Amino acid sequence: MGNSLPAERRLPPDADQQFRILQLDGEAAFQPFDSRLAQAGVGPLVAGGIDVVQINVGKFCNQTCKHCHVDAGPDRTQENMSRETFELCLDAIKRIGRPDVDLTGGAPELNPSFRWFVEQVRGLGCKVIDRCNLTVLVMRSQAGLAPFLALHRVQIVASLPYFLGSRTDAQRGDGVFDKSILGLRKLNELGYGRPGSGLELNLVYNPTGAFLPPDQDAIEADFRRELSTRYHIEFNSLYTITNMPIGRYRDYLVRSGNHRRYMEQLVNAFNPAAATGVMCRSMISVGWDGRLYDCDFNQMLELELGFGAPRHIRDFDPERLAARRIVSGQHCYGCTAGSGSSCGGRIS
Template sequence: MQTGRPAAPVGLRPPCRLLAPKELRRGPRCSVAGPREITGPADVGSLIPETLEEMAQDVEFQRTAERLRREGQAALTREEKVRRQRSLDNLGVPSFYKMVKDSGATGLNRSAAKIFQLNIGLYCNQACTHCHVESSPKRTEMMSKETAERCIDLLKSCSTVDTLDITGGAPELNSQFRYLVEQASALGVDVIDRCNLTVLMEPGQEDLPQFLADHKVHVVASLPCYSQKNVDKQRGAGVFERSIWGLQILNRLGYGKEGTGLNLDLVYNPGGPFLAPSQATLEAAYKQELREGYDIEFNKLFCLNNMPIKRFADYLIRRGKLEEYMQLLLDNFNPAAAEGLMCRDTVSVGWDGRIYDCDFNQQLEIGVMRPGSNGNGNNSQEFVSVFNIESLNELINWRIACDNHCFGCTAASISLSGFFISSPLFCWNNLATLFTCASVYSRGAGGFLLGMDAN
């Protein structure tokens, strides 16, 4: 197991009036060493010490950490699943498989892979309150060079994949991030980076913005709101200011600008147990406030709903809101979203190489499995990883693993490989994430691809 440095996914608050501090309106104190070499503020320092201090002072986080030490992650994940199922039983809801079948949507089997999503580590400089992958500076899981190389081998052998979606934690702080970007871009594959923006300020990452631009990496960044108060409340003190600096640095390199080919998209998800507002309306508000307040431009805003798992599930349970939120997801179930689920053409890989149908299943340890033999002729199952398949095409027509959390992916008018369009807008991961930043996209709804937790 390798360790790296930080990053994370996010959630968002409803739109709010922005009162931009004058010092932020001026933009970051950037040094320009050449026509395109732009770095962030030299004196800002790492965000990690502040994140660790906040984690130490967060009573709810400490309670969960103590339960993790005492009972283990598997036990907490089982308990979370039981609570979700109990809420659905109280509502008289059938299984997700049956709901999809009865809706008339196509059966839940995999098609040829188009998106190869890699969660390359859970280490992060942030510890966001709605992070579905539970990233933080205390996580040490990181993808090894051997696993990264095997992922590239599989990418080379699969002609249907056109997008490599890299997420985390803070994927940029993993030692394999730049290797994966260089290899994939050399193959002509589009690369998505689920960026939390504050990673651009981390010591040692001064050349990261230029690296992303040189390889035309599509940056998908979480920005919960255009209000400093709301962003810092959900993502940590000082995150908003650093995010603004990060966006301004990317803009100066051409990101978010017409005709540059450098795409910069932002991600919004609610800060509570409710669904996102109209994407078109919110995007217009974001563009106006960020342009007028900070001279920031971006391409698109994607709105996603929070998945009822991990930290957000804990949040709902503590407030007695889990059943209410599950009812909200059910009330917004849409067969069109089931038809466009990201898991149909996305292969999600964890930091250790295990393969999943989506980033959410990855965090719940619901791995892709195939029939096998236990040596006695009885049926058993074997977890699939990048090391025991020869091609991603082997997964075609395999049944997609689903559970009760999957209703979070169909509370929409269409699903975008990780981003879900919630009538009439997109609803990630995580990705997480990411997008996340939850995980999120769809070609039928405008060609965008994403997977969460984002970041």
């Protein structure tokens, strides 16, 4: 839908090659991340519990965004979570207690088991977060999706990199902004983002180029003013997320000659306070095939759990995973730059 990336840009990036490039840059020019953590007295990273289970249900998506670290798109039809793996996730969630369940992709809603799984998890009393690209809400085949999400009081975290169409479409594809506005209006009509409704709608800003995000409060105020004035749209909060130098975004950095400079920015902006609050310390990430990771970024680099931790959802062991040592690399500088970055926006 709505994008015209050249064929070579839609090829799955080689995770091994990306990791090698990141490590090479790290060795050649930048202090290794683990060493920087140790120097700041905040390493090594160790999990402090499992508050969030983030499940990447697959790489199928109706969009092909230029910055996507998952390299998701309409052609990724094979790598999607099966009902059997969803059931294993459900068992794991029951064993943790009542964690937040954060569903991402791809477009997670397009997985055939999405709605079944949401119903099951809500039945356990867990908060469910849907990382929504907004345009999926106006697809003809998804007519009942927005009411379904509202009925089950699913929190929506929606991507909208800017309040102007030109910058949003430059990153997410031609026509995406207009469809996103239609999706947001549909959510507002259901009560999402409206005061007192209890239906939470949070937006995600991420930079549309090789630069770091602005102050979260300042850009949130801009979004609130501009979206209200121009489109009468309301939302709860805006999260700023730093683009990780992996996936299609890394390809863009290399192709545009910005990779080294961007890495320098991330490394120079290292913030120890952000490092202590990185999201991997309180979450576990599950891949479409049930493999376990410290975060969605490690997942895309195929950096599975290490240090003896179980590596598949079928071997889920809450006690061991809750105190596991975290696998890190040079891309982790992306989460510790400036105010820090997580799936819930800034860290510090």
